[in-house]
Amino acid sequence: MLPLSVALCAIGFVLIGTDAARVLVYSPSISNSHIIMNGRIADVLVKAGHDVTLFIPEYNSASTLNGSKLARIVRMGGLGSAFEEGMEGMEIFASHTASIWERIGFEDALADVCNSLMARKSELDELKAYGFDVAFSEMVDFCGLGVIRYLGITNHIWISTTPILDTVAYNLGVPTPLSYVPVVEENDLGTVMSLLDRAHNIRKYLVSIIVHHYGTHKTSAVFKRHVSPDFPNVRQIASESSLCFVNSDEFLDIAQPVLHKTVFVGGLGIGPARPLQEPFASLMEKGSKGVILMSLGTIVPTSAIPLQIRRGIFEAFANFSDYHFIVKVDKDDTESASLVQRIPNVDLVQWMPQSDILGHPRLRAFIMHGGFNGLLEAAIRGVPVVAIPFFADQFRNARTAEFRGFGIAIQKTDFNGDSLTKALRQIVSDPKYKLSAVRISKLIRTKPFKAEERFVEWTNFVIENGRLTNLDVAGLRLNFVAYHNLDCIAIALIIVALSVFTVYRLTRSLVRVIFAGKKKIE
Structure with a gap:
């Protein structure tokens, strides 16, 4: 870990004499996908000429990824094990979606880590002394909002690393018509809802807001305890964001009302697919009809999938002998290797250049967990998907792929060899999925104003003009009745x-x- 003082001195030395704005990107190591997204943000800002510090509080000490190749990295370790223990205790196949108590437990873990972070204010004061002009933080962890305010940064830009999260809409005043806009978190509904579906959607929304109030109350209490009793509620800080960059695309996501301050930047930092190196270049030449990729992300390790289900998955792959399968497994998964010993059309890897493989012309489908980064990459590359959502926004994302016509969703409680075989057979035999994927890809790639252009221009605008109070909606000041x-x-x-x-x-x-x-x- 690079000490804060060393990191910041290095930055100051490199950028003396430049007009670059000093930018802080707050990126807790909640998952690799979130770090990757925040790293892309940091790199785009560096390329735009800014002095960028990527601050990574280590919520998960096992995650050593930095995400950025260009920004200065500052990590803060030793924040306790509350978050890791909470994630390890997850029973991913125990229920269809997470219960309210599991979600409250997640908020407790976030607040515990936030408390450990604020107990080390002397280290944060080194960041404060640097005098940042603007800061970015994402919506999963509201501790970042409090940290940014403690650092004296009043010019703040919020990031929704998923489609506009319900709590983001709630704090910014974005209208959420629950009659046709499905709740994002832990919700397996599409846009067409029956009477019972709409009632279920309302219940899910109320649960999300209740959990949100619980979590933000605990997080705000951390700052009132460590900084000042008058420290504002983190929900208020969120509502004062100049902009909200949304990691989604208008042509991919479900259409819904937005505000002037919500700017879609889905696909930011995802460039053209690069040529593959070995062994992947050779793997992509296997299979007479092409290759199918499988990756369930970093939060759901394959070793956590019951052995019987894994056996069924690989047996299903054996039925598609004309296709070759590349399957990402975690380092603790020692059983899958023995399961595929007699299945010649399966190769296991612990790492893969996912975005580049998705752009290979011989790739036919992507079996994924419904994470939005992966879904965006597949949409941009024009690849049909089979999505098995496990938690959070993944259920909504899987339904989005179905709604847009380039994917099939399998619920985790129904996930087995038979359901996977059925879904794969549909994907590879019915051309409508590929045609829909190609159309989505074209719309995203050829629409006016690229994600990088929007992102850089709007960021520069905020830096130049300060907090954009003109974009605040009056509805934020109204009570529920009014x-x-x-x-x-x-x-x-x-x-x-x-x-x-x-x-x-x-x-x-x-x-x-x-x-x-x-x-x-x-």
Whole structure:
């Protein structure tokens, strides 16, 4: 780990005499995919001429990835094991989606690590002394928002590393019509919802907001304890973000309302596929009909998949003898090698240049976990997918691939050799999946204004003009009743009810008068 003082002195020495803005990218090591995304952000900013520091608090000490090739890296280790223990305790096949208690446990782990981080303010003060002009943080961990405010950086840009997360929309004031916009986290719904589906979607949304309030309350308490009792709630800091860069694409994601401050930058840093080196160049030449890639990301290790399911997966691959399979396994998976000994069309690897393989002309399909980085790469490369979502936004992402016509989703509770065989047979035999993938790829690659162009121009604009309060929506200052016009609706209903009651009483009185007159005449 590079000491903070050494890192920052080095930066200052390199950039003396330049007009570059000083940029901090806060990137906790929650997962490699998040570090990769934040690393791409840092590299794009360096190429744009800025002085960039990528600050990586080590939530997961096993993750040594830096993500960036160009930015100065500052890591902070020794933050405890709360996050790692929480992730190790996950029972990924125990239920369809995570329960509210599991999600609350995740928030507890994040708050514990945040507390360990803020207990080392003297190290953070070295970052504070550097005087950053703008800072980036992502939406998974709200501790970053508090750290940025503690460092004295008021010009902040938020990153949604997934489609616009419900909590991001909640804090920025982005409208979320639950009748057709499915909740992002732990939700297996598409855009077409029945009455029961809509009720389920509302319940999922309420759970997300309840968990969010719980987690942000605990995180805010950390800063009130370590900094000042008057330290603002991290939700307030989030709402004051100048912009929110969304790691998604308008042509891939489900269409929904957005704000002026939400800028789509999906595909940022994903360049053209590079030529493959050995052994991958040779592996891609195997299989008379092509190659199929399988990777379930870094958070779900293959060693955690029950042995019976793994056996079924490899037996399913054996049924597709015309295709060769490249399967990424983790270093602790010692059993899969013995399972594929007699299956000649399967090769196991512990690492792969995923984006470059997805761009190879002989690749026919991608079996993945539904992580949005992988889904974006597949969409940009025009590759059909079979998605097996495990948690968080992956369920929504898998449904998005189905909705856009280039993927099939298999729920983890249904994941076995038979379901995989059925899905693969559909993907490789029905040309509609490839045609849809190619169309999505063309739309993303040829649309006006590339992701890098949007990202750099908007970042420079924020640096030049400071916090963009002009983009804040007035709805953030309204309470629930006023925001939804419940008071207006209530008054209207009262007026209607009184009008109906008045007409009823008048009619009743008139009828009585008429009948009384008739009786007198008779």
